[in-house]
Amino acid sequence: MKVRCSQTSCVCFINVRLQERGLVRERPAGVQKSGYEAAAQRFCASDLEVDLSGRSFMITGANSGIGKRAALEVSARGGTVHMVCRNESRAEAARQDIVEQSKNQNVHVHIVDLSNARRVWEFAQSFTQSNSLHVLINNAGCMVNQRELTEDGLEKNFATNTLGTFILTTALIPSLKRVEDPRVVTVSSGGMLTQKLNVDDLQFEKGAFDGTAAYAQNKRQQVILTDRWASQHKEIHFSSMHPGWADTPAVQTSMPAFHAKMQSRLRTEAMGADTVVWLAASAAAREQPSGLFFQDRRAVAAHLPLASSRSSPQEEEKLLAALEEFSLKFKP
Numbered sequence: 515m516k517v518r519c520s521q522t523s524c525v526c527f528i529n530v531r532l533q534e535r536g537l538v539r540e541r542p543a544g545v546q547k548s549g550y551e552a553a554a555q556r557f558c559a560s561d562l563e564v565d566l567s568g569r570s571f572m573i574t575g576a577n578s579g580i581g582k583r584a585a586l587e588v589s590a591r592g593g594t595v596h597m598v599c600r601n602e603s604r605a606e607a608a609r610q611d612i613v614e615q616s617k618n619q620n621v622h623v624h625i626v627d628l629s630n631a632r633r634v635w636e637f638a639q640s641f642t643q644s645n646s647l648h649v650l651i652n653n654a655g656c657m658v659n660q661r662e663l664t665e666d667g668l669e670k671n672f673a674t675n676t677l678g679t680f681i682l683t684t685a686l687i688p689s690l691k692r693v694e695d696p697r698v699v700t701v702s703s704g705g706m707l708t709q710k711l712n713v714d715d716l717q718f719e720k721g722a723f724d725g726t727a728a729y730a731q732n733k734r735q736q737v738i739l740t741d742r743w744a745s746q747h748k749e750i751h752f753s754s755m756h757p758g759w760a761d762t763p764a765v766q767t768s769m770p771a772f773h774a775k776m777q778s779r780l781r782t783e784a785m786g787a788d789t790v791v792w793l794a795a796s797a798a799a800r801e802q803p804s805g806l807f808f809q810d811r812r813a814v815a816a817h818l819p820l821a822s823s824r825s826s827p828q829e830e831e832k833l834l835a836a837l838e839e840f841s842l843k844f845k846p
Contacts, residue, residue, distance in 0.1 A: 553810035566593030575654030628678030638685030659725035675732035706733035744805025
């Protein structure tokens with residue numbers, strides 16, 4: 515079975531699957547609606563009372579779920595939104611909906627398949643020639659349950675979730691450094707919490723393929739990249755986050771049994787997107803150190819106490835070197 519889904523669907527599915535197999539020990543209530551409601555009692559409402567006029571936001575996977583809600587919240591506050599999506603008709607329908615609700619016409623669609631490394635490079639280079647960018651939100655994600663290769667011969671989960679994110683971010687960093695208060699927010703998943711970086715099998719060529727574990731490994735790679743980028747590029751504020759389990763169309767269609775059982779306990783799309791928007795737009799988030807992992811507007815540990823999931827600096831350097839090699843191979 516192959517699954518291509520929005521970020522939110524993947525986040526829910528990966529956590530459920532890993533919990534069933536005893537690989538995730540996070541408390542379910544904390545990522546459900548009740549967890550958000552409890553956390554929201556400490557939120558400062560004024561944090562998101564911001565005017566984003568004159569600031570430009572790029573959001574991948576912005577046609578549904580958390581990405582679309584984040585795009586709406588940014589647009590409603592006056593920001594210019596660049597939606598990076600795979601499907602043109604769904605993206606255009608989402609754009610029209612966002613414009614109608616926000617009354618902001620500065621919402622633009624760009625059609626890019628993040629699994630196509632060369633196309634990601636071409637898009638980023640073309641974009642920066644005619645647009646400024648203040649905030650990049652890496653939200654798009656996919657999970658493919660059978661090992662499948664892209665036209666470039668790359669394993670599809672890795673190509674989309676890790677390499678696509680790496681190339682897009684890397685290509686946009688010079689542009690981000692030219693503006694005031696640049697930020698990069700990457701939507702990760704709690705499924706990565708017990709995953710230790712496996713830099714010797716980035717494309718899952720060894721042993722039986724497990725799409726769930728592959729996706730979780732990609733999410734761990736994103737968190738590591740966030741930390742490393744933060745140390746390399748001090749001018750930009752980097753963060754990654756876990757949105758919890760949210761009720762989105764993708765969850766309803768790809769996980770009907772889970773949705774039926776958990777519907778009353780799932781977060782709304784707005785709840786799932788809240789920390790994304792807070793990290794992307796609030797002054798309070800900018801006061802936090804760069805490179806951290808967040809849930810519900812608070813920095814949290816990126817490792818469970820007994821998970822043995824920490825990687826060595828040498829392993830992380832090997833990951834960066836491998837991604838750099840891949841990215842240069844496809845650079846126009």
